[in-house]
Amino acid sequence: MKRLISRGLMFGNLIEVASPALIDRYNRALHKLTGKRTELPDFHVDISGFSPEIAFEFDDLLYLNPNGVNRQFILLTTAQKTAPLLNAKFSMSRGILRQFIEENEAQLFALTSRDAVLGELDNTVFELSEPSRLYDIRKITVRADTTSGHIEQAQDLAEKIATFKSKPDAWWDDVLIAEMISLAKETGDVTRNPVTFKAPSFTQGNFWTAHFGGLYIFRDVEHPASIACGPKGPLGKLPTPYLFDLDDRAGIAKFLELNNLVEPIVKAKGTDATAILKQKMDFILVDVAATLGRDVPSRSRGDLRKLAQTLGSALPPEFHALNELVRWAEQGGAWPKITSSHPAYFYTLRATNHPDRDLINQLLAELSTLDVRQLFICHKELFYALYRGWPDGKKEFVADFLAREYAVDKEGARAALFGTGEEAMEEPAAPPDPKPRVSDERIRVVGPWGAVRR
Template sequence: MKRLLEAELIYGRLLDIAEPHLIARYNKALKGFGLPETKLDRFSIDMTGFSPDVAAELDDWDYLDPKKVNRRFVIMTPDQENLPVVHTSFSNTAGLMHEFYLANRRAITAVTIKDALYGEIEDSVAEVKSLEDLLSINEVRFRVLSAEDLLGKAGELRALADRLTTVPDAWRDDAMLNRMVELAKSTGDIRQNALVPDKLVFRHESFWADHFGGVYIFSDERTITVICDPDAPGFRRSRPWQVSYISINDHARIYEFLARSGRIELPRASWVDASGLYRHRADMALQSLIARLEPQADFERIDPIWTQTFLHRNADAVMAEGTYPFLAGIQKTIAQTGSIRMDEVAPERRFSLLRADPAHPDMWLTNRLIAQLVPQDFVSRFVFDKQGFYRSYEDFPENFRAHVVSVLTGAYLKDKKAFRKRLYGIGDDINA
């Protein structure tokens, strides 16, 4: 992973924490979770407060994600809202955190001047043992505490202020008045500064969960669709009257569901030509073949002549695998006719021709599923399914790893918004 770290393709764009008072607040949050304090004098954090440095020190990469449910968070500054989430078991963690920041920005800004917020995104289950546990999560509640107990002090001061204005002769209670003055030294004037977050409950809609090999849960108005390994506990047994179950290996049914629910854009020349998606995926398929058939190849020296020679030299293997010639033929068909008859395409080939409908709320989740089903496209895998990309990267030949990093830093990181807009039709988004 050294190349990925140096290129900021893993744990990139994190916030550096080095000030002693911030480290002290972070340690109080860790102590509040029952965890050991960090002895580091500098570390970086993501949107949720997760630090790969602290995780390595504790030798616990799930220290903020115990049992992969009820995610913990530590908010040191409102600037964390603009950071990525680099370690999570639910695809919508970033979305939920953004909603929390947006709904409580004034309180977060006020509190983090003097304190740090920490707590848990509480689900309705303490541990995921079957699909039913995931299906039972309909909403989450943010349980919020503060490292210096600023929230507790603000709550106490508000209660005393209410008593002062509602209880006759309360103003004669010198002990109460002295306590109010003492509390106000920490909290300031709570009539002007809203210190307590007031929106804590948020809906848990469609999401991917890192359980049982990965589970996709798509929520529609009247139905829920689960796509995962059919060996997952509870498959076809949890709420069969309400939930539709599809095996991750059943490409025909997955395609039918995505098309019927309006989550994908079917091939049309209007977007295919402008996006260059098919050319991109053909290149990805070819590069994957080169890595598999000639792992010692110097990718920096590959040019059209070398490629043509490779295709002739490995003609049988290229045709047997089939993806590259299939996409080459599809591009010709689109150029000539402007469309593709999807019922004439083998189900396992269809996903290389698809992208999520950019107007659908589930576009990122749908693109994640498509990326998983088109694993040769390592760029799309990195954009939408980083966990899957990192696992695949470990199996790449060394030469190919260097090439992958070069492609991602050159083609994607230079202008992510423009790249996503062109290939996938989407602009900036919270999951980026």
């Protein structure tokens, strides 16, 4: 993983925590949430305050996410809104945290200037003993306060003020007045500067979870379904009408088409389809060469073309099908018929522009894992897992490509691949000197062709 870290492709854009004051605030919040404290002199945190170094210190990747259900968070600065979310168990967690920070930035900026803000993403489910419990998750509430209970105190003071204003003869209630004065010393004037958070609750109908081997849940679509990343048999009966796994290619294709969730790349407006398809072919070519023990050439199109000629019959059907599409786009001729049973089918699609665009592109990445660029952008957890098993030649090619061709213009690359939309799929670029500096041991732990036949 050193290649990825050195190029800012892993652990990039984390927030450094090095000052004694910030470490003390973090420890106070950490102790309140977990009963633990870190002894590290410096570390880095993601958007939720999770630190890979502290996870190594505790030997616990879930120290801020007990049972992997209700993600806890520690905010030391509003700058955390640009950081990634590591070890995500739900696809919506980072988006909710970022939206919460952005919509309460002024309040959080003031609060974090003197204290840490801590809390959790409460989805009212505390354990997942069986897959059906996932379907109880719909509304996620952000519950947050400072380590000193500033928000709770402010709410208590506001309630006492309301009582004071409405209660007859409140001027003679010495106890109430004394309590108000005591709280006001801690909170300030909440009548002029109310201490409350906006948008504390979010409704999520469609999402991905890492639990039970990975599961996509689509409830807020015309034709609901669930898609398991592993075998569907052990999941049993689920609340959605249909349950597919990744081997049910025809079923997934039909689900995507019936709900108008995907479109062919070659028909997408404003897209250089041939360039995208050629790049996918390059990724497939490199995978074959590295697997066969061949030298992987540079990113030169000429060298890659020579490699394709050398490999010949060793090239998989995905490569040939995409090549037929490129030939059709550039030269015309017969339309290549690629059905959902063909290995190349999902390589030819992208999500339509709808609220769950990122989720669909993540699913497509899982169905077309040789497209390493889309896999890295849309599904980092799977990218890192697969990367560990790749031959060195492929690792070097992919890391170099992502650093040189993608990281320099993430926003432009995403727009070219997936179209424009209101939400970005990716965190902003990592700083030139990527951090954290971690040891090897820490790294270790740490149918586009018309309607599908009905």
